[in-house]
Amino acid sequence: xxxxxxxxxxxxxxxxxxxxxxxxxxxxxxxxxxxxxxxxxxxxxxxxxxxxxxxxxxxxxxxxxxxxxxxxxxxxxxxxxxxxxxxxxxxxxxxxxxxxxxxxxxxxxxxxxxxxxxxxxxxxxxxxxxxxxxxxxxxxxxxxxxxxxxxxxxxxxxxxxxxxxxxxxxxxxxxxxxxxxxxxxxxxxxxxxxxxxxxxxxxxxxxxxxxxxxxxxxxxxxxxxxxxxxxxxxxxxxxxxxxxxxxxxxxxxxxxxxxxxxxxxxxxxxxxxxxxxxxxxxxxxxxxxxxxxxxxxxxxxxxxxxxxxxxxxxxxxxxxxxxxxxxxxxxxxxxxxxxxxxxxxxxxxxxxxxxxxxxxxxxxxxxxxxxxxxxxxxxxxxxxxxxxxxxxxxxxxxxxxxxx
Numbered sequence: 001x002x003x004x005x006x007x008x009x010x011x012x013x014x015x016x017x018x019x020x021x022x023x024x025x026x027x028x029x030x031x032x033x034x035x036x037x038x039x040x041x042x043x044x045x046x047x048x049x050x051x052x053x054x055x056x057x058x059x060x061x062x063x064x065x066x067x068x069x070x071x072x073x074x075x076x077x078x079x080x081x082x083x084x085x086x087x088x089x090x091x092x093x094x095x096x097x098x099x100x101x102x103x104x105x106x107x108x109x110x111x112x113x114x115x116x117x118x119x120x121x122x123x124x125x126x127x128x129x130x131x132x133x134x135x136x137x138x139x140x141x142x143x144x145x146x147x148x149x150x151x152x153x154x155x156x157x158x159x160x161x162x163x164x165x166x167x168x169x170x171x172x173x174x175x176x177x178x179x180x181x182x183x184x185x186x187x188x189x190x191x192x193x194x195x196x197x198x199x200x201x202x203x204x205x206x207x208x209x210x211x212x213x214x215x216x217x218x219x220x221x222x223x224x225x226x227x228x229x230x231x232x233x234x235x236x237x238x239x240x241x242x243x244x245x246x247x248x249x250x251x252x253x254x255x256x257x258x259x260x261x262x263x264x265x266x267x268x269x270x271x272x273x274x275x276x277x278x279x280x281x282x283x284x285x286x287x288x289x290x291x292x293x294x295x296x297x298x299x300x301x302x303x304x305x306x307x308x309x310x311x312x313x314x315x316x317x318x319x320x321x322x323x324x325x326x327x328x329x330x331x332x333x334x335x336x337x338x339x340x341x342x343x344x345x346x347x348x349x350x351x352x353x354x355x356x357x358x359x360x361x362x363x364x365x366x367x368x369x370x371x372x373x374x375x376x377x378x379x380x381x382x383x384x385x386x387x388x389x390x391x392x393x394x395x396x397x398x399x400x401x402x403x404x
Contacts, residue, residue, distance in 0.1 A: 002039045002059070004031060004401070005094035007085045007112065008101050009040040011077060012067035015048035016294040018235075019319045020127070023208020026390060027100055027397075028053050030209055034394035036401075039092050041085060043067060043077050061088060082111040096401045099123040099176070108190075114171040120404040123172065124180025125205050126190065128317050170194050177404060182207045182317040185336065203400055207317060209393035210326045210384060217328025217381055218302045226303050229260045230367045233304035235292060235320045236311070238267025243310035243334070245269075245276055249356035250363060252280035257367050260285050264292040264300055301327040305373055306366060308332045310353040316387070326384040330376035332362060347380035 010024040024042075029052075031038050037057040043065040045053070053060045063080040066073045089097070089112075097120060101107045108126050112118070173179065173194055179202040181187040191198045221227050232251070236242045244263060251261050263273070263286065270288065277286040292300050301307070307324035308331070315321050315333035324331055331348035338352040342362065351358050366373050386392065 002092045002094045003036040004038040004096045004098050005085075005088055005092060006038055006040040006098050006100050007088065007110070008063075008081055008099065009042045009053075010101055011043040011065070013042050013045035013049040013053070015046055015052060018294060018297065018323075020207070022211070022294070022319060024100065025049065025052055026208040026211055027393070028058070029211070030390045030394035030397060032058070032394075033390055034398040036394075036398060039088055039094065041081065041088060059092075078109070078111050085112050095120060096404060097121045098401075099172070108172060109165060109169045110172045110176075111168065113175050114168040117175040119177065121176045122178045122180060122400060122404070123176040125182045125207050126180065126186050127207065128182055128186045128189075128313050170196075173197050173200070177201065178203065178400060180205050180400070183314045185314050186317075201403075203396075205396055205400075206322065206388050206393055207319070209390045210322050210388040212390055214298055214301070214323045214326040215381065215385065215389070216298075217377060222299050222302045226260065226262075229258045230306075230363070231260050231262055231304050232306055232308055232363065233262040233264070233300070233324075234308045234310075235264040235297070235300060235324075236267075236309055237265055238263075238269045238273060240269060241311055242267075243353040244273055246310055246354055246356045246359060247308055248273060248277050248280065248282065248286055250359035251285050252282045253357060253360035254364060257364065259363060259367065260287060262287050262289060262300070262303060264289045266291050297323065298327065301329060304329055306330050306332060306348075306363075308359075310334045310351075312336050312338065312353050315350070322384060322388045325380035326388060328377040328381040330366075330373055330380055332359065345376075347376050347383050 009028070010020065013024045014021040015025065028038060028040060039059045039061060040053055041061045041063065043063050044067060045060070045062065050060060061084060063077065063084060065077040065080060097118060099110045099113060108123060110123070113121055174196060179197065179200050181202060181204055183204060187202060232247060234244060234247060238244055247261050251259060274288060277283045301324055307321070307329045309315070309318050309320050310333065311318060312334050314335060315331070321331050321333055325347060333348065333350055334353035335350055338350055340352065341355070342358050343350040349362050
């Protein structure tokens with residue numbers, strides 16, 4: 001018998017990638033920290049992830065499906081999930097069935113729960129759908145289509161697989177005993193699509209938590225060449241909705257300060273951003289580091305004075321923001337409904353994602369007042385410890401399971 005059947009944990013678990021892939025690993029670590037055993041069902045995973053997830057008390061069941069999203073792979077994943085999931089329930093007799101799959105709200109479909117109302121079931125945490133507030137077409141647009149069909153159920157605009165998924169998705173949500181969301185805004189969006197979900201028992205919980213290796217505040221930069229600079233960093237896929245260009249434009253506004261931007265990761269906008277830095281005359285102040293291996297991420301943060309992620313979504317749901325705060329960095333973030341100028345937090349600032357002039361003013365203020373950087377950094381770490389630590393996530397999950 002196992003305490004928890006993670007059905008599924010994820011489509012693919014990659015130990016060398018961040019965001020939802022790291023969160024899948026962190027959720028399992030949180031359960032172990034809370035003294036709970038689990039069986040994790042995954043589409044596929046790398047060797048390091050197998051080692052991290054499999055212990056004497058815990059088991060991994062691999063479906064052997066592709067992580068690529070298309071009709072064939074989706075059908076294969078959910079078919080195998082149904083068949084192997086039913087077998088796992090019989091063999092392991094779990095106390096709780098938890099559909100994790102931390103990806104987005106359109107990952108909240110479970111073929112077993114959708115077809116049969118089951119006791120002791122938990123779903124989530126459901127991700128905030130960031131593409132709803134992006135300025136480009138990143139992300140799956142299925143949610144808008146499903147929402148459109150909800151408003152006009154007689155519409156024939158949806159192809160049959162999408163119609164069926166909409167039905168199974170709603171049934172999954174309604175048949176689950178407790179729903180988990182990464183923030184209240186996510187719940188509001190799900191309710192706008194499926195009004196009956198409003199009456200379901202729910203809780204808010206960080207998407208996966210932050211690994212303990214991030215919880216340390218360094219006063220000395222790893223790269224000594226950066227020690228005399230005020231360093232601004234971001235670590236995200238370089239696409240339009242991340243507004244990395246705002247950081248570069250803000251740097252260009254500052255003429256008489258020693259400041260550098262350190263930009264991690266790759267993406268389709270990289271060449272444009274390099275060209276923009278050159279056009280604005282700040283190429284020497286903007287360093288593109290390329291993809292940062294997962295094991296090197298803590299060191300990446302250690303070279304920064306402040307972390308920026310200007311995605312227009314609730315900032316506390318972002319993996320980079322959570323980890324940077326755990327590292328003791330103040331953060332500058334955006335939100336779906338950002339202020340015209342800025343709102344000050346005790347651990348950073350909220351600004352409009354395109355307001356580079358306000359961002360430059362914040363940078364100058366922090367350069368001229370290093371004590372503010374130190375104070376906000378300590379507050380950031382304390383906030384992360386109280387809200388994102390593996391121990392906190394494990395404790396909260398255990399309490400949620402005990403409600404069933």
